[in-house]
Amino acid sequence: MENKLIIGLIGLGTVGSGVVKTLKNFPEIEIKSAAVRNINKKRDVEVQEITDDPFKIVNDPEINVVVEVAGGVDPAFELLKTAIVNKKHIVTANKELLAKHGAELFDLANKYNVAILYEAAVAGGIPIIMPIKTTLQGNKFKKVAGILNGTTNYILTKMEEKNISYQECLKDAQGLGYAEADPTGDVEGFDTMYKIATLANIVFHKRIDISKIYREGITNISAEDIKYANELGYKIKLIALAQSSDDELDVRVHPMLVKKENIISGINNALNAVMLEGHPVGQVMFTGPGAGEFPTASSVVGDILAIKAEYGKCENILPMTRCHHKEKAVQKDILDTKNSYYISITAQNAMGTIGVIGTVCGNNKINLSSVLQKGTEPNGTAHIIVITEECSERDIQNAIEQLKKDSIIINNLIRVM
Amino acid sequence: MENKLIIGLIGLGTVGSGVVKTLKNFPEIEIKSAAVRNINKKRDVEVQEITDDPFKIVNDPEINVVVEVAGGVDPAFELLKTAIVNKKHIVTANKELLAKHGAELFDLANKYNVAILYEAAVAGGIPIIMPIKTTLQGNKFKKVAGILNGTTNYILTKMEEKNISYQECLKDAQGLGYAEADPTGDVEGFDTMYKIATLANIVFHKRIDISKIYREGITNISAEDIKYANELGYKIKLIALAQSSDDELDVRVHPMLVKKENIISGINNALNAVMLEGHPVGQVMFTGPGAGEFPTASSVVGDILAIKAEYGKCENILPMTRCHHKEKAVQKDILDTKNSYYISITAQNAMGTIGVIGTVCGNNKINLSSVLQKGTEPNGTAHIIVITEECSERDIQNAIEQLKKDSIIINNLIRVM
Numbered sequence: 139m140e141n142k143l144i145i146g147l148i149g150l151g152t153v154g155s156g157v158v159k160t161l162k163n164f165p166e167i168e169i170k171s172a173a174v175r176n177i178n179k180k181r182d183v184e185v186q187e188i189t190d191d192p193f194k195i196v197n198d199p200e201i202n203v204v205v206e207v208a209g210g211v212d213p214a215f216e217l218l219k220t221a222i223v224n225k226k227h228i229v230t231a232n233k234e235l236l237a238k239h240g241a242e243l244f245d246l247a248n249k250y251n252v253a254i255l256y257e258a259a260v261a262g263g264i265p266i267i268m269p270i271k272t273t274l275q276g277n278k279f280k281k282v283a284g285i286l287n288g289t290t291n292y293i294l295t296k297m298e299e300k301n302i303s304y305q306e307c308l309k310d311a312q313g314l315g316y317a318e319a320d321p322t323g324d325v326e327g328f329d330t331m332y333k334i335a336t337l338a339n340i341v342f343h344k345r346i347d348i349s350k351i352y353r354e355g356i357t358n359i360s361a362e363d364i365k366y367a368n369e370l371g372y373k374i375k376l377i378a379l380a381q382s383s384d385d386e387l388d389v390r391v392h393p394m395l396v397k398k399e400n401i402i403s404g405i406n407n408a409l410n411a412v413m414l415e416g417h418p419v420g421q422v423m424f425t426g427p428g429a430g431e432f433p434t435a436s437s438v439v440g441d442i443l444a445i446k447a448e449y450g451k452c453e454n455i456l457p458m459t460r461c462h463h464k465e466k467a468v469q470k471d472i473l474d475t476k477n478s479y480y481i482s483i484t485a486q487n488a489m490g491t492i493g494v495i496g497t498v499c500g501n502n503k504i505n506l507s508s509v510l511q512k513g514t515e516p517n518g519t520a521h522i523i524v525i526t527e528e529c530s531e532r533d534i535q536n537a538i539e540q541l542k543k544d545s546i547i548i549n550n551l552i553r554v555m
Numbered sequence: 556m557e558n559k560l561i562i563g564l565i566g567l568g569t570v571g572s573g574v575v576k577t578l579k580n581f582p583e584i585e586i587k588s589a590a591v592r593n594i595n596k597k598r599d600v601e602v603q604e605i606t607d608d609p610f611k612i613v614n615d616p617e618i619n620v621v622v623e624v625a626g627g628v629d630p631a632f633e634l635l636k637t638a639i640v641n642k643k644h645i646v647t648a649n650k651e652l653l654a655k656h657g658a659e660l661f662d663l664a665n666k667y668n669v670a671i672l673y674e675a676a677v678a679g680g681i682p683i684i685m686p687i688k689t690t691l692q693g694n695k696f697k698k699v700a701g702i703l704n705g706t707t708n709y710i711l712t713k714m715e716e717k718n719i720s721y722q723e724c725l726k727d728a729q730g731l732g733y734a735e736a737d738p739t740g741d742v743e744g745f746d747t748m749y750k751i752a753t754l755a756n757i758v759f760h761k762r763i764d765i766s767k768i769y770r771e772g773i774t775n776i777s778a779e780d781i782k783y784a785n786e787l788g789y790k791i792k793l794i795a796l797a798q799s800s801d802d803e804l805d806v807r808v809h810p811m812l813v814k815k816e817n818i819i820s821g822i823n824n825a826l827n828a829v830m831l832e833g834h835p836v837g838q839v840m841f842t843g844p845g846a847g848e849f850p851t852a853s854s855v856v857g858d859i860l861a862i863k864a865e866y867g868k869c870e871n872i873l874p875m876t877r878c879h880h881k882e883k884a885v886q887k888d889i890l891d892t893k894n895s896y897y898i899s900i901t902a903q904n905a906m907g908t909i910g911v912i913g914t915v916c917g918n919n920k921i922n923l924s925s926v927l928q929k930g931t932e933p934n935g936t937a938h939i940i941v942i943t944e945e946c947s948e949r950d951i952q953n954a955i956e957q958l959k960k961d962s963i964i965i966n967n968l969i970r971v972m
Contacts, residue, residue: 265691276857405818426839
């Protein structure tokens with residue numbers, strides 16, 4: 139009989155519990171022990187052995203696979219390095235660690251011939267890492283884009299449904315457990331940034347420096363922006379994007395207006411979506427739950443079972459999942475990108491303001507594709523919404539500076555997909 | 556240095572050409588020879604050796620992997636059996652062969668310890684087989700459903716866009732190369748049936764008897780059906796479906812009205828979509844190009860590269876892809892299923908007809924959820940559209956028989972998703 143696969147679990151929170159529950163259906167996998175912060179906390183799952191010393195797990199000679207679902211860099215980085223040196227395979231959901239130290243971990247894993255699987259680190263329950271590394275590996279990709287954070291997508295969806303402000307919506311989301319008490323990681327786009335760094339890494343076979351990823355969250359999106367976008371035929375989504383051109387990679391995270399005809403505009407609530415574009419496949423898209431106890435457990439358990447299938451049978455376990463590239467991406471500055479823009483403006487004098495906008499944009503080589511004046515308010519001010527044709531980010535930023543100098547109030551500038 | 560992987564190709568049509576072109580980027584893969592029907596035909600790709608004897612390929616001791624992209628059962632079945640006995644790994648795009656003889660091929664492959672990969676057999680370029688067998692393997696699935704045929708989806712999309720009949724649209728599609736001269740395999744749902752058989756097999760780990768799959772094509776869908784469905788908030792799509800309940804599998808292919816809120820309704824033209832529902836993942840969906848030279852080549856090449864990654868390194872190549880289940884599915888009769896229905900009726904006397912419909916449906920335990928009378932025509936006839944609540948297929952068929960006896964003209968009966 140084959141040996142059982144013996145798991146050590148680091149973290150027994152939401153995802154960890156889901157993993158323990160799901161693995162009950164797979165008696166060929168044994169969870170020997172779990173490391174937690176507080177061993178006295180009541181939990182709805184049982185594990186043979188619970189410890190508050192995670193180093194016991196990564197040093198346990200009986201454990202073959204370390205499953206890390208605790209998150210954060212410290213002590214996860216040290217723990218996984220130790221586990222790898224001890225020749226344990228790794229399954230992790232830790233997007234931050236992979237984005238910041240993936241390169242060191244992958245190199246170390248290759249040195250010690252162990253697999254690092256991390257399907258759960260990007261887009262929760264959606265299979266995306268494995269398809270890119272197996273079925274789609276014959277492709278040369280041009281672009282990967284999507285909605286990678288459930289919390290912000292939930293907030294944007296509810297802002298539209300209920301026509302409420304970001305602040306009001308955030309409070310509701312926190313009450314329902316969709317947003318954390320400190321929501322910064324989600325709403326400022328950090329979580330999305332970590333995920334697109336990992337996706338860009340495996341799609342373009344280049345190492346990504348997250349400090350060079352342009353990042354903007356959703357905290358400046360107003361109920362009006364969502365309403366005007368809707369009238370113009372768009373939804374607003376927090377989009378992660380990585381695209382290749384002229385040997386440079388353009389990697390960024392920011393809100394975008396997405397045309398209603400684009401399926402991505404219909405990905406609502408806590409759902410995620412990942413779109414890939416390349417040759418020969420063309421365009422494929424994956425959608426599903428981007429977070430949560432069970433969807434994330436689905437991906438963690440899938441990775442564990444993939445290791446189990448080859449454990450003891452192959453000199454390299456899952457060789458197609460190994461990361462061998464070392465080249466660093468040349469990452470494009472956002473100022474060197476081209477986009478179409480939505481500009482929301484408040485004007486004291488609508489006709490005069492439209493004239494100034496036309497002149498300033500013209501001077502900066504920016505063509506307008508539509509100008510929408512929303513009815514004048516009692517105090518005489520009017521809202522003006524401008525959509526530009528594709529132009530350079532440098533030019534639009536110059537134009538915005540000049541408009542501000544002309545005392546024109548810019549409420550928001552949002553890129554258009 | 557590792558040995559090259561040496562490929563023998565059976566079929567050098569559209570997909571075969573795409574495979575040859577794509578493999579140019581992978582010099583570690585050698586295509587030794589290709590078998591074709593007519594060796595004198597001009598082609599836009601070159602292969603070292605071309606033969607019209609495919610048995611030469613499956614018996615060639617130098618060839619490690621046989622890639623079959625010719626289609627059909629005869630001689631593909633004999634060829635692949637011979638190749639397996641000769642210990643060659645198989646990559647195939649042949650949905651008909653897998654649906655009809657997959658069980659024998661999988662058993663034989665297990666006996667000779669070779670892999671059979673067939674990502675390209677279902678949904679073209681969309682990664683679906685590998686994700687089910689790897690990342691999603693921890694799930695217990697309830698349902699798989701989708702749009703699996705590009706030709707019929709293209710026809711239904713164009714019928715709506717241009718408001719034209721099925722016949723007119725088919726002609727256009729044939730002219731553009733989207734439909735074959737004999738379109739039966741596509742428009743009568745055979746192609747979709749083969750694909751859902753394969754999906755159901757791997758999703759539910761049971762062998763499917765295609766003679767027990769209920770199948771209905773799109774040839775009876777009229778421009779009016781599409782128009783009325785649209786008014787009621789639906790699109791009409793050819794849906795393949797397999798769902799599990801009470802240890803029975805309900806597997807079928809027929810047109811369905813799909814609510815516009817459902818992402819599947821927005822999958823247009825030649826795109827395909829596959830939706831999976833299970834625990835712990837919840838619902839995930841995959842969309843992309845379902846056919847064509849390059850998308851299909853993407854999947855074939857992905858399979859070849861997956862074999863290459865493990866070739867010579869594992870005692871079992873890609874063990875997670877092997878098919879070990881032997882249990883036959885208990886397949887539900889369509890009459891034992893429950894559905895909601897769209898009924899299109901032509902009536903001489905609208906009010907009287909609505910009365911009869913109400914009575915007959917009531918007698919058959921069928922509740923109506925909406926009745927829509929479309930304006931009376933010059934000759935006094937009216938169109939009536941009925942949507943029922945969920946009821947049994949047996950009851951609706953009885954009701955339809957009784958309505959016909961009452962001289963009521965039933966134009967169409969379409970299930971609602």
